Every structure is written in C-alpha cells, then in structure tokens.
Amino acid sequence: MNIVIIGGVAAGAKAGAKIKRLLPDSSVKIFTDDTHVSYSSCGLPYYIEGNFEDYRTLLVRSPEDFKASGIDVYLQTKVIQILPDKKKIILENLEQVKYDKLIIATGARPKYPMIDGIETTKNIYTLRKIEDGIKIRDIMRKSKNAVILGSGYIGLEILESFVKNGVHVDLIEHNGSIMPRFDYDMAMIIQERKETSCYKNFNVHLEDTICKVENLSNKVLVHTIKGKKIETDFVVLCSGVTPNVEIAENAGIKIGETGAIWVDKLMRTSVEDIYACGDCAEKTHIVSGQKVWIPLGSTANKEGRCAAINAAGGYYEFEGVLGSTVTRCLNTTIAMTGLTEKDAKSVGFSPVSTIIKKYDRVAYMPEASELIIKIVADKITGLLLGGQAVGSIGADKRINTLTTALLGHLTVQEFGNNDITYAPPYSTTIDPLLDAMNILCKKINREC
Amino acid sequence: MNIVIIGGVAAGAKAGAKIKRLLPDSSVKIFTDDTHVSYSSCGLPYYIEGNFEDYRTLLVRSPEDFKASGIDVYLQTKVIQILPDKKKIILENLEQVKYDKLIIATGARPKYPMIDGIETTKNIYTLRKIEDGIKIRDIMRKSKNAVILGSGYIGLEILESFVKNGVHVDLIEHNGSIMPRFDYDMAMIIQERKETSCYKNFNVHLEDTICKVENLSNKVLVHTIKGKKIETDFVVLCSGVTPNVEIAENAGIKIGETGAIWVDKLMRTSVEDIYACGDCAEKTHIVSGQKVWIPLGSTANKEGRCAAINAAGGYYEFEGVLGSTVTRCLNTTIAMTGLTEKDAKSVGFSPVSTIIKKYDRVAYMPEASELIIKIVADKITGLLLGGQAVGSIGADKRINTLTTALLGHLTVQEFGNNDITYAPPYSTTIDPLLDAMNILCKKINREC
Numbered sequence: 012m013n014i015v016i017i018g019g020v021a022a023g024a025k026a027g028a029k030i031k032r033l034l035p036d037s038s039v040k041i042f043t044d045d046t047h048v049s050y051s052s053c054g055l056p057y058y059i060e061g062n063f064e065d066y067r068t069l070l071v072r073s074p075e076d077f078k079a080s081g082i083d084v085y086l087q088t089k090v091i092q093i094l095p096d097k098k099k100i101i102l103e104n105l106e107q108v109k110y111d112k113l114i115i116a117t118g119a120r121p122k123y124p125m126i127d128g129i130e131t132t133k134n135i136y137t138l139r140k141i142e143d144g145i146k147i148r149d150i151m152r153k154s155k156n157a158v159i160l161g162s163g164y165i166g167l168e169i170l171e172s173f174v175k176n177g178v179h180v181d182l183i184e185h186n187g188s189i190m191p192r193f194d195y196d197m198a199m200i201i202q203e204r205k206e207t208s209c210y211k212n213f214n215v216h217l218e219d220t221i222c223k224v225e226n227l228s229n230k231v232l233v234h235t236i237k238g239k240k241i242e243t244d245f246v247v248l249c250s251g252v253t254p255n256v257e258i259a260e261n262a263g264i265k266i267g268e269t270g271a272i273w274v275d276k277l278m279r280t281s282v283e284d285i286y287a288c289g290d291c292a293e294k295t296h297i298v299s300g301q302k303v304w305i306p307l308g309s310t311a312n313k314e315g316r317c318a319a320i321n322a323a324g325g326y327y328e329f330e331g332v333l334g335s336t337v338t339r340c341l342n343t344t345i346a347m348t349g350l351t352e353k354d355a356k357s358v359g360f361s362p363v364s365t366i367i368k369k370y371d372r373v374a375y376m377p378e379a380s381e382l383i384i385k386i387v388a389d390k391i392t393g394l395l396l397g398g399q400a401v402g403s404i405g406a407d408k409r410i411n412t413l414t415t416a417l418l419g420h421l422t423v424q425e426f427g428n429n430d431i432t433y434a435p436p437y438s439t440t441i442d443p444l445l446d447a448m449n450i451l452c453k454k455i456n457r458e459c
Numbered sequence: 460m461n462i463v464i465i466g467g468v469a470a471g472a473k474a475g476a477k478i479k480r481l482l483p484d485s486s487v488k489i490f491t492d493d494t495h496v497s498y499s500s501c502g503l504p505y506y507i508e509g510n511f512e513d514y515r516t517l518l519v520r521s522p523e524d525f526k527a528s529g530i531d532v533y534l535q536t537k538v539i540q541i542l543p544d545k546k547k548i549i550l551e552n553l554e555q556v557k558y559d560k561l562i563i564a565t566g567a568r569p570k571y572p573m574i575d576g577i578e579t580t581k582n583i584y585t586l587r588k589i590e591d592g593i594k595i596r597d598i599m600r601k602s603k604n605a606v607i608l609g610s611g612y613i614g615l616e617i618l619e620s621f622v623k624n625g626v627h628v629d630l631i632e633h634n635g636s637i638m639p640r641f642d643y644d645m646a647m648i649i650q651e652r653k654e655t656s657c658y659k660n661f662n663v664h665l666e667d668t669i670c671k672v673e674n675l676s677n678k679v680l681v682h683t684i685k686g687k688k689i690e691t692d693f694v695v696l697c698s699g700v701t702p703n704v705e706i707a708e709n710a711g712i713k714i715g716e717t718g719a720i721w722v723d724k725l726m727r728t729s730v731e732d733i734y735a736c737g738d739c740a741e742k743t744h745i746v747s748g749q750k751v752w753i754p755l756g757s758t759a760n761k762e763g764r765c766a767a768i769n770a771a772g773g774y775y776e777f778e779g780v781l782g783s784t785v786t787r788c789l790n791t792t793i794a795m796t797g798l799t800e801k802d803a804k805s806v807g808f809s810p811v812s813t814i815i816k817k818y819d820r821v822a823y824m825p826e827a828s829e830l831i832i833k834i835v836a837d838k839i840t841g842l843l844l845g846g847q848a849v850g851s852i853g854a855d856k857r858i859n860t861l862t863t864a865l866l867g868h869l870t871v872q873e874f875g876n877n878d879i880t881y882a883p884p885y886s887t888t889i890d891p892l893l894d895a896m897n898i899l900c901k902k903i904n905r906e907c
Contacts (some may be wrong), residue, residue, distance in 0.1 A: 020889075046540070050820070051883070051888060053881070053882060053883060053888070054821060054823070054883050057824065057883050057884070058823075062823055062824060062825060063823045068823050071634075071888075077791065099644065121729060129638065130535055149517060164882075168882075191499070209497050220873065222621055243491070308880070308881065308888060309878070309879070309880075309881035309888060309889075309890075312538045312888055312889060313876055329876060330873075330876055332878050333878035333882075334878070334879075335878045335879060335880045336880055336882075337880035337881065337882045337885050337886075338882055339702070339882065339884045339885070348878070348880065362757070365520060370493050373499070373502060375502070375505065375510055375516050376505065376510060377510060378852075379905055399695075404826075404852065404853065404884075404885075407880045407882075407885045407886075408853055408856025408857065408885075409856065409857065409859075410862045410880055411856065411857075411859075411877075411879045412856070412859045412860050412863050413863075414860070414878055414879055414880070415860050415861075415863035415864050415867065415869070415874070415877055416863050416866075416867065417871065418864075418867070418873065418874070418877050418878070419863065419864065419866070419867025419868075419873075420867075421863070421867050425778075425867075426863070426866070427864055428755070428761055428777060428778055429859075429863055429866050430745070430758065430780050430781035430783045430796070430862055430866070431757070431783060431859045431862055432757075432783045432784055432785035432794050432796065432855045432859055432862070433501070433755070433756065433757035433784075433785065434500070434612075434616075434784075434785045434786055434787065434855075434859055435501060435502050435505050436505070436787045437785050437787070437792070437852075437855045437856075438785075438855075440469075440499060440501070440519075440756060440757060440760055441757075442757075451621065
C-alpha cells in the first residue's frame with residue numbers, strides 16, 4: 012500500500028508516524044515545501060523570547076527519525092497537482108507519484124492584509140515557519156522598536172517575547188479590543204490586565220490598522236488609517252491565517268462553507284481515498300454542531316491520528332473541536348473553550364452568562380491571585396456552552412474542567428455539584444466555577 | 460416555621476444561611492458545643508504554618524453576622540437529646556427547644572488510637588477545632604521536635620507547617636506507605652518526592668505506630684510497637700476521624716453501613732422532618748453508586764445547601780461525591796478523584812490503569828516540572844473510574860478535569876479527544892491526560 016502525505020508539520024507528521032505503525036509494510040511518503048518537518052510552530056514565540064537558543068528544540072521528529080522508521084520525507088518538495096482519477100500527485104519537477112491513500116495536511120498560511128508598499132518594504136515579517144522564527148528573533152535582538160499588527164494569540168505571544176527582551180512594541184488592532192475572539196467584556200478585562208502589567212514598554216492602538224509601509228533608511232515608517240506615523244525597526248503581521256486549500260480545490264475536492272477542506276468524521280474528503288487533516292481541514296464544533304475553522308496544533312495532532320487510522324483501513328470517528336485555547340501574555344493567562352456569548356447568539360442559542368471575579372485560592376494564601384471567569388449557558392436547557400478565563404497559571408486548567416463538561420454535554424445544574432478538589436493553597440471552598448454555576452442556575456430559574 | 464440546626468462549622472452554617480434566605484420569616488437557631496461557628500477548619504494547617512497571624516481570618520461568618528441576618532447562634536451549647544415524636548431537642552441545661560425541621564450537622568471528631576498513657580501525658584494534640592490550631596501553633600513555636608501519628612491529608616499538611624517552621628518531625632504511619640488512601644504505586648511516588656524534597660528535617664517511620672506515651676520532664680517520650688523510643692516536645696495524632704452520630708442514633712435515626720447517618724438524595728434521614736448533612740452524614744459515590752463516608756469541607760457546603768433547600772420545602776437532589784481531594788506537602792501537590800485501582804477492584808469493577816510520567820508543560824519552558832498521573836478505567840466498558848496525580852501546582856487542576864469526566868460518566872474513548880487547551884507554557888502538545896487515555900484505549904482494545 013502506497014500512502015502519500017502532503018504536508019508534514021503537525022497533522023501530516025502525526026499521520027505518517029501513525030500509519031506506519033499500523034501498516035508496517037506500507038510505503039509512506041511525506042512531501043512538504045517546508046525546510047523542516049514535524050515541528051512545534053506553537054513554540055516559536057518562546058524561541059523568540061529566548062527560552063532556548065537552538066531552534067532544533069522545536070523539532071519533534073527529524074527526517075532521519077522518519078527514515079529510521081521507514082518513512083520517506085521529501086523536504087522543499089512542492090506538490091503542484093493531485094490527479095484523483097489516476098491516483099497520482101505531480102511534483103514541481105513534474106515527477107508523478109502514485110498513491111493508494113492520500114492525506115492532505117497542507118496547513119495554513121498567514122493572511123497578508125492590503126497594505127500599500129508591502130512588496131517593496133524591508134523588515135516586514137509573518138510568523139509561521141521555523142525560518143520566520145529565526146529571522147524575527149535575529150532582528151528583534153538588534154532592534155529597539157517593533158510594530159505588531161493584530162492582537163490575537165500570536166500577536167500577544169510575540170508582544171510578550173519582545174517586551175521581555177526590552178523591545179518597545181506598538182500593537183495595532185483594527186477591532187475595538189485586543190483579543191477580539193473573546194466577548195467584549197472579557198477582552199476589556201484582558202486589556203486592563205495589560206495596562207496594569209509590570210511591563211510598560213508597549214502601546215496599544217485600537218480601531219486602527221496599517222494602511223501603508225515604506226523604507227526609511229534602515230527603518231520602517233508605518234502609516235495607520237487614523238493618520239499615525241510610527242517609525243520602527245521592523246513589523247510583524249499577525250492578522251490571521253488562511254487554509255491552504257488550492258491544491259485540493261483544483262483537484263475537485265469539496266471546500267466547505269468555512270473555506271477549509273470539507274471532511275467527514277473519518278477525515279475523509281469528498282473524493283475517495285483522499286483524507287484531509289490539520290489546519291487545511293474544516294472541523295465540527297461539538298457544542299454548536301456547526302462547521303467551523305479553528306486551526307490549532309493540538310487539533311491537528313488528533314486529526315492526523317484519525318486520518319491515519321481510517322486510511323489504514325480502521326474505523327475511528329473524530330467528534331470535533333471545542334475551540335479551546337490558552338495563551339500567556341505578560342504573565343497573564345488567557346483561556347477559553349466552547350462558544351462565547353456572541354458566538355452562542357449567532358448560532359441560535361439563548362445564552363445567559365455570568366462573570367466571577369474571585370481569588371483563585373483562599374485569600375490568606377500568599378500566592379492567591381485574581382481569577383476572572385465567564386461562563387455561558389443556554390437559558391432554555393441549562394446546557395453549558397462555553398467559558399473564558401483570565402488570571403494567573405491555573406486559569407487554563409479551570410477552562411479544561413469546562414472542556415470536559417462541554418464534551419459530556421453537561422448542564423449548569425449537573426456541573427453545580429461537581430466534586431472539585433479543595434484545599435486552601437488551590438481553591439476557595441466554593442470554587443469560582445461552582446460559584447458561576449450557582450449564579451447561572453438562578454438566572455435560568457433552576458436550583459443547583 | 461422553626462428551624463433548628465445542630466452544629467455550625469461548614470454544613471450547619473451553610474444550611475442556616477441558605478434556609479434564612481429561602482424563608483426569611485422563619486426562626487433559625489444554630490446550636491453548637493464549639494466555641495466558634497462557621498469557620499474553615501481546612502485552613503488550620505496554614506494558620507499553624509504562619510500564613511496569617513489572626514485565627515479570625517478563618518471565620519466565614521461571625522455570630523454577629525448571623526444575628527444581623529436573623530439567625531440565632533448558641534455557642535458552647537450542647538444538644539443532649541433529640542425527641543422526634545415531640546419534635547423537640549433537649550439542651551445540656553435541660554431546656555427544650557421545639558423544631559418543625561431539624562438539621563443535624565454534628566460533624567466528626569478525631570479518632571483516638573489505643574495508646575498507653577495517653578490520658579496522663581501532656582502535650583498530646585489533635586487538630587479539628589480552632590482552639591486546637593491555636594494550641595498547636597503556640598507549642599510549635601516553642602518547640603524543636605514533634606511527632607505526628609498518621610500520614611493522611613492532615614498529617615502531611617501539618618508536617619509541612621512544622622518543617623517549614625524549622626521543627627523536626629518524626630512522622631509515624633502504621634501502613635506500608637504514606638498517604639495510604641492512594642494506590643501503593645502512587646503512594647511510593649509521593650514518598651520519593653518527600654525524600655528528594657529540599658526540606659530534610661523529618662523522618663518517616665512506616666509500618667509502625669505509637670503504643671505508649673509518657674511525660675519526661677517537659678518532653679514526651681514516645682514508644683512505638685517496633686521498639687523505637689522518640690523524645691519529642693509534642694505529639695499530634697492525625698489517625699483519622701469518626702462521625703458524630705450518637706445523638707442521632709439515640710433518637711432512633713438510621714445509621715448507615717459506613718457508620719455515618721443514613722440520608723437520601725434530599726439529605727433526609729430515616730425520620731420525618733430531620734435532615735443530616737456534612738461530616739456526620741453518609742454519602743453516595745457517583746462512580747460506584749455505593750454508600751461511602753468521605754468527610755470533606757467542600758462536600759459539607761454542598762450538602763448543607765441541599766438540606767436547607769429541601770427543609771425549606773423546595774426540591775433538590777444531591778447526586779453524591781467523587782472523593783476528590785488535594786493536599787500540598789513540602790510543595791508537592793497530591794490530588795485524587797474517583798476510585799483508586801484497589802477501590803475499583805473492591806467494588807467489582809475490572810480496572811485497568813496507566814501511570815504517565817511527563818513534564819507538565821513543554822520541556823523547554825523554564826517552569827516545566829514533572830507530573831505523574833495515574834488513570835483508572837473499567838476494562839469491560841471503558842468507563843473512567845478515577846485518577847491520582849502528584850506534581851507541582853496544576854496537578855490538582857488536571858484531576859478536576861477528570862472529576863468532570865466522572866460526573867459525566869465518560870469513557871476513555873470519549874475523553875480521548877477532549878479539546879484541552881494547549882500552549883507551551885501550559886501543557887505538552889498531547890496533554891498527559893490524553894496520553895493516558897491513548898494508552899488505556901490500547902489496554903482495553905479500543906481505538907481512541
């Protein structure tokens with residue numbers, strides 16, 4: 012059996028390793044236009060920050076590791092076409108490679124916003140691949156100032172890396188709050204935490220965006236739509252990503268309503284013997300049941316595994332995602348899972364919510380710090396829909412308690428008596444999550 | 460409506476406050492033989508450790524707070540009899556008090572082991588009430604050495620308080636491992652962590668116990684069954700607690716198989732209009748469905764609330780407990796939920812288990828530290844049964860993720876794709892919990 016995989020960062024690498032374990036006698040080939048295979052792109056901001064010096068720390072498996080387990084990895088080898096009828100792919104050098112099963116794991120790429128002069132201006136970066144990380148780290152170490160466009164996860168993680176390295180940052184966000192995926196009330200809390208952080212060497216520019224960049228001797232002059240001019244050493248564009256679906260689309264593979272490759276629960280595309288997984292593939296949201304595109308490394312791993320099992324002739328359903336994320340910015344933990352209140356409304360729930368501000372452990376413990384949790388539930392059924400948290404280390408783990416509740420389709424009443432561990436160094440007698448449930452129960456006129 | 464509550468630490472205090480809110484016109488009286496009402500006894504080890512100087516920090520509501528909300532609290536007032544037929548209780552001074560609804564929240568008391576000379580030897584303590592905490596803190600501050608009998612939660616928490624205050628401790632445990640509620644393999648790991656801790660001023664004596672104590676000028680001479688003689692400044696007995704059920708038993712109220720007061724899901728006892736909650740009451744284990752007695756402050760709060768709602772004429776079922784606990788000892792976090800492997804066997808499951816030893820976040824993050832998690836599941840159904848964790852701060856929160864899975868009766872397959880948050884400062888790409896599920900799926904011959 013010939014297995015061909017296009018792409019090898021997270022989903023593709025995982026799929027390759029898994030399928031070879033399941034079918035040791037098969038031929039497994041991974042083609043990637045990248046210079047590296049099987050690495051943690053989520054770790055790039057921590058490489059830039061300087062937690063480790065050697066970028067190879069980010070590599071999960073090297074091409075040699077793959078070779079040792081009988082998998083052939085072709086780096087910097089672009090696949091230009093899929094021929095489903097002939098069950099072949101065509102490489103850039105026009106070589107044709109036969110497959111019995113094809114797994115598409117082409118990932119995503121940064122979105123380039125419309126900015127005047129972007130083609131001709133030096134020192135404009137995006138962060139996706141290892142080379143990007145190396146370049147950004149190198150210029151950061153030589154710089155005093157940077158501009159970051161976009162305040163989602165990557166934007167905030169890079170902000171942290173830069174300011175901790177003494178580089179002043181101008182963070183530009185076209186929405187009215189940073190971290191716009193969060194509900195506005197929680198985004199405002201994240202913003203307050205930034206403002207009261209011990210790090211002061213950054214400015215946030217809201218409701219603004221970059222309209223033009225130009226070279227200015229060794230610097231970049233950034234123009235914003237509000238008329239600001241910012242002279243800076245370099246610019247990082249973190250304004251989102253877009254799935255790499257062109258090769259699939261050109262082969263007649265169905266693209267979903269979200270713009271990513273449509274797949275079923277077995278990670279099968281619309282074309283026989285072709286699977287898709289990772290950031291190029293559409294996902295199903297476990298709470299809403301709707302198709303979404305939330306590209307995350309942790310999901311890519313699970314989907315790669317699922318695609319491999321099914322491509323190898325097994326049967327395994329991937330239930331979907333909750334959109335759970337965590338990021339650290341200026342030592343604040345920001346995490347969420349499930350639907351925000353705005354998401355919940357837009358998919359037809361009748362959300363009620365509560366925000367609990369409380370110490371994360373008993374107030375007399377020296378380590379006690381503020382935790383702010385928002386919980387969203389459906390008013391009609393009491394079903395838990397999602398949660399957002401801002402706090403110190405541990406805020407994310409309270410969100411994981413909630414991911415499990417969403418996975419189990421629990422209601423606020425059911426969660427209300429959750430036997431959560433308690434001791435003064437770890438929690439308040441009534442955990443903030445349980446406080447939230449009690450308040451939500453009242454809001455939906457139920458006792459819990 | 461006359462509501463009478465016997466006991467006022469956690470369950471009784473909570474029940475009183477809740478019922479007064481539900482029935483503002485009722486008369487609510489709390490009788491307690493204690494000198495304090497509504498306090499956090501779980502906080503006593505942290506008071507002893509010196510995290511705060513004023514014990515009143517532990518008070519949740521003062522008698523004056525209760526008075527202000529229209530609740531009468533009678534401190535140091537022992538109830539000697541319940542007359543269910545007359546719907547009256549009798550106080551020590553023989554005064555009779557009528558009730559329409561009675562809530563028993565008499566709690567538990569330390570078990571005194573059979574020790575020769577215990578009656579006549581000075582400086583032997585137990586820790587349950589605020590006065591106990593004050594006495595132990597005072598003698599600790601004047602002492603160089605202490606003996607602790609018992610290495611459950613309280614024993615280990617006091618060990619930490621003492622050694623952090625420079626007091627050398629001899630910890631005596633009659634079982635073959637410390638923390639005997641854990642499975643032996645995990646208890647061994649807890650023990651290793653103790654041995655490699657930065658604190659060295661303690662000895663652990665396993666498979667031994669105190670058989671005799673005697674005064675030795677201002678010291679205590681402790682004799683163990685293995686023939687050791689330990690000269691020490693004082694002794695703290697932490698060999699478990701026993702429920703205060705005598706007053707209920709004498710009134711003909713049914714005592715359950717566990718020795719605590721039998722209650723239904725509404726916290727009703729076998730006698731009409733009498734409820735029981737907190738440490739004196741039996742609980743139902745959510746995983747095994749069996750009656751258990753696991754006395755915990757967090758449960759007492761929930762049960763007090765449940766008893767109050769039902770006594771006030773509402774309807775609310777308390778589903779039961781998972782036996783979730785966390786403790787910190789020498790800066791190690793030790794947490795568990797659900798059934799251990801030995802528990803699971805004894806109640807008729809066919810347990811399989813796995814132990815994952817892994818960093819709690821990506822290894823290159825400077826804060827990464829070892830996390831050891833054991834997960835137990837049923838081989839036949841894949842149902843998750845319980846988990847135990849040892850690690851740094853955060854080990855407990857991973858256990859809470861599992862409490863929610865137990866509450867939702869999830870299987871290892873279902874949990875296997877839990878969309879847990881991931882970023883390098885918080886977790887590994889595949890969270891240790893998910894690694895455990897993958898291994899367990901293999902052990903039960905299922906894919907996940």
